Amino acid sequence: MTFSLNDPDLFRQTAFLGGDWKTSTSGKSLTVDNPSTGEVIGTIPACTAEETGAAIESAQVAQAKWRRSSSAERAALLMAWYQLMLDHTEDLAQIMTMEQGKPLVEAKGEVTYAASFLKWFAAEAEHVQGEALVPTPDRRVIILKEPVGVTAAITPWNFPLAMITRKCAPALAAGCSMVLKPSELTPYSALALAVLAERAGLPKGLLSVVTGYAQDIGPTLTASPIIRKLSFTGSTKVGSLLMRQSADTVKKLSLELGGNAPLIVFDDADLSVAVSGTMMSKFRNAGQTCVCANRVYVQSGIHDAFLDRLAAKVARLNIGDGFDPQVQIGPLINDAAVAKVKEHVEDALAKGGRVIGKPLEIRGRFVSPVLLADVTAEMKIAQEETFGPILPVFRFEYENDAVEQANATPFGLASYFFTNDISRAWRVGEALDFGMVGLNTGSVSMVSAPFGGVKQSGLGREGGSLGLEEFLEVKSFHIGLPAA
Ligand code: SIN
Numbered sequence: 001m002t003f004s005l006n007d008p009d010l011f012r013q014t015a016f017l018g019g020d021w022k023t024s025t026s027g028k029s030l031t032v033d034n035p036s037t038g039e040v041i042g043t044i045p046a047c048t049a050e051e052t053g054a055a056i057e058s059a060q061v062a063q064a065k066w067r068r069s070s071s072a073e074r075a076a077l078l079m080a081w082y083q084l085m086l087d088h089t090e091d092l093a094q095i096m097t098m099e100q101g102k103p104l105v106e107a108k109g110e111v112t113y114a115a116s117f118l119k120w121f122a123a124e125a126e127h128v129q130g131e132a133l134v135p136t137p138d139r140r141v142i143i144l145k146e147p148v149g150v151t152a153a154i155t156p157w158n159f160p161l162a163m164i165t166r167k168c169a170p171a172l173a174a175g176c177s178m179v180l181k182p183s184e185l186t187p188y189s190a191l192a193l194a195v196l197a198e199r200a201g202l203p204k205g206l207l208s209v210v211t212g213y214a215q216d217i218g219p220t221l222t223a224s225p226i227i228r229k230l231s232f233t234g235s236t237k238v239g240s241l242l243m244r245q246s247a248d249t250v251k252k253l254s255l256e257l258g259g260n261a262p263l264i265v266f267d268d269a270d271l272s273v274a275v276s277g278t279m280m281s282k283f284r285n286a287g288q289t290c291v292c293a294n295r296v297y298v299q300s301g302i303h304d305a306f307l308d309r310l311a312a313k314v315a316r317l318n319i320g321d322g323f324d325p326q327v328q329i330g331p332l333i334n335d336a337a338v339a340k341v342k343e344h345v346e347d348a349l350a351k352g353g354r355v356i357g358k359p360l361e362i363r364g365r366f367v368s369p370v371l372l373a374d375v376t377a378e379m380k381i382a383q384e385e386t387f388g389p390i391l392p393v394f395r396f397e398y399e400n401d402a403v404e405q406a407n408a409t410p411f412g413l414a415s416y417f418f419t420n421d422i423s424r425a426w427r428v429g430e431a432l433d434f435g436m437v438g439l440n441t442g443s444v445s446m447v448s449a450p451f452g453g454v455k456q457s458g459l460g461r462e463g464g465s466l467g468l469e470e471f472l473e474v475k476s477f478h479i480g481l482p483a484a
Contacts, residue, residue, distance in 0.1 A: 003098065005091045010192040015045045015211045018058030019204030024051060030184055030212065035101040035331040035365050036321040044187045046212040052220040055179045058205030059150045060226050063177035066206055067147050071126045074173050078122035080200035085115040085161075085193075092161065092192055097322040099186045100160050101330040101365070102285050104322055114161035114193075116447040117169040117463065124468045125173035142477040147175030148252060149228040151471065152221040154181045154214070154242070156234050157333055158288045160189035166451070166462045167231045167254075168207065174471035177206045179227070181217045185333060214238075222246045229471065232256070233290075236411070236456045254460035254470050256290065256452055258385050259413030262406035263293035263442070264428070266399070267301035269418035273440055274302075275309045278391070281416055281442030283317065283369065286329045287389040288337070290457075291414035291436070291444060295375075295382055296393045297402045303395050307373060311357045314371050314391065329389055331365035341367050341388035344381040348372050348392065351379050360390075377405065385411075399424065407433045413453035414444050435461075 005011060014021040023029070024045035031040045066074075085092065093107035102110070131143040153167040164180060171178045182190035187209075194209045210217050221227055222245035229252040232242055236257040246253060263281060265274045281293040298306050322330040332338050345360045354373045361368040369389040375382060381392045396402045406415060415434040419425055429437050435453040436444040445451065450461035460470050 003094060005094060007088060007091055010088065010091050010195050011042075011095060011188060012191040012195060013042045013044060014191075015047050015051070016191060016194040016207070016209040017047070017051055017055050018208055024048060024212070032099055032185065032187060034098055035333055036323075038364065041098055041188070044184070044191075044211040046216065047210045048216060049220045052179070052210050052217045053224070055208035055210050056150065056220070056224050056226050059177035059179050059208060062203055062205035063147070063150050063175075066172075066177060066203060067175040069175065071128065074125045074175065075122040077201055078118045078125065078169055078173060081197050081202075082115050082118035082122065084196040084200055085111060085118065088192075088196065092189065095188045095192050096160050096186070097330075099188050100157060101322050101333065103327050103330050104325070106285065107322070110159060110162050113445070113447075114159075114165040117162070117165040120447045120463070121169035121173040121468060124170070124465060127465075128174070128468065128472065138481045138483065140479040140481065142479065144475040144477055145472040146475050148471050148473050149176060150179070150226050151176045151229040151231065152179045152181070152227045154218065154221070154230070154232045154234065155183060155190070157183035157185040158285055158290075160186035161193060163233045164190055164193060166467070170462075170467045171471045172206065174468055176229070176471050179208045179210060179221065181210050181212075181214070181221065184211065184213060187211045218242065219245060222251070223249065225249050228252060229254070231460075231462075231470070239458060252470070254452075254462065255458035256462060257413070257456060257458040258411055259290045259453065259457055260294045260383070260385050260409045260411040261291055261414045261416065261434075262295045262297060262432075263415070264297045264402045264406060264417040265299065265302060265306055266417070266419040266421070266424065267299045268421050268424070269302065270420060270440070271302065271305060271309060274306060274418035275313060277416065277418060277438070277440065277442030278310060279313050279442070281438075282391050283329060283389055286332060286367070288333065288387050290385070293391070293416060293442070294385055295406070296391060297396050297405060298393055299402070300395055300397055303393075307356055307371070307393060310391070311371055314369050315357050317369050319366050319368055329369055332367055332388055333365070335365065337387060338362060338365055338367055341386060341390055344379075344384070344386050344388075345370060345372070345390055347380045348375060351376065353379060353392070377408070383409075399428065403428060403431045407431075410456040411453065412455035413457035414438070416442060416444075
């Protein structure tokens with residue numbers, strides 16, 4: 001499969017540094033491959049620490065001006081960018097499927113989802129509000145909300161557009177600038193987004209896309225005193241490293257880290273709602289999402305019926321190249337991801353797990369979906385995020401046991417449960433120790449709702465009104481009124 005973009009100019013193999021499209025002075029580059037075929041799509045510059053530093057300085061100059069722009073001006077830029085994204089949905093989706101592998105229909109869905117953050121924060125830009133206090137007759141205090149300043153973002157490969165706009169849109173809306181380091185596995189989506197930002201009228205230097213290896217770029221971002229905030233989506237291991245690296249400059253941080261989402265199905269659930277919610281949560285992006293159901297707990301009264309219905313649906317999933325319209329499960333991102341899935345399945349089978357339906361089949365980076373029953377807490381699959389299309393099912397008897405097992409993890413991003421009992425709905429919803437809880441739904445991702453986790457799943461919230469607050473500082477402006 002080769003590109004057939006309507007607008008070939010969207011496919012850039014240069015970095016976007018301080019408003020200019022450049023190769024690296026290092027002369028070094030990285031290759032990017034298509035996970036379906038293993039074929040090389042192209043190269044990107046391996047930017048250096050010096051180039052990252054220069055992008056930060058450009059962002060500082062641009063931000064000094066941007067912070068004085070009107071909210072209407074910021075909103076207009078975001079809306080123009082939004083419209084351009086929608087106008088180029090087909091091309092953006094093709095680039096994404098080519099470098100990330102997800103089915104084209106899912107990639108188009110992600111373009112819409114990613115664009116929704118631009119529209120949402122365009123509106124939010126015009127709703128930043130402070131407060132005025134009258135604490136004593138001779139004092140007034142105005143509470144101002146001001147942009148944090150120059151910010152940085154490090155984004156993952158699993159959502160190559162949405163994780164960028166979810167950070168960049170609130171940053172620009174708040175009056176901040178941003179230096180972005182996209183995943184080296186999916187840089188072309190980020191660069192296409194920058195082309196559209198430029199066409200939308202992005203001021204020079206306000207957004208840079210620094211391509212290359214994390215070890216060359218990350219430490220410069222975290223060490224820089226100019227960068228006042230870092231927003232990261234990725235693993236807990238890397239998130240805590242970035243936190244340590246950011247300590248010396250006491251940066252604000254937003255960290256959207258790993259999950260190990262439980263999904264609980266109670267006897268009183270609507271079976272078909274629970275089955276389709278589980279399918280939606282588990283198999284989106286071939287199970288490569290931080291919020292996908294990683295542990296499915298099913299009460300014994302509904303257990304067998306649930307497994308039968310689920311097995312029938314899993315058997316109908318087609319695996320293959322994301323450009324094939326019949327495919328629902330694309331490839332995993334790389335060989336390490338395939339190896340982890342294999343290890344989890346083999347470990348579960350060795351410890352007494354049972355495959356329902358077809359066994360695991362691996363062809364290159366294509367991994368067949370597997371339904372596992374009789375899963376227990378001792379298995380690796382119960383303890384770590386699998387990040388693949390494996391659905392492990394645990395059987396339980398009592399509500400409190402299921403909630404206790406669901407909470408028995410250092411992670412706390414998303415959780416789901418299915419019940420038609422109103423009292424149980426409240427009880428379990430409040431008892432689940434997660435930043436996001438889905439009741440009778442397998443989806444918790446939408447622009448208007450805060451997205452983020454507790455415990456080792458991270459800090460801060462993205463999306464919703466809180467997403468903008470993350471890029472604002474509070475200033476208390478005290479005004480003395482001497483007696484007349
Ligand atoms: C993820 O971070 O993996 C999920 C992103 C989303 O659903 O918005």
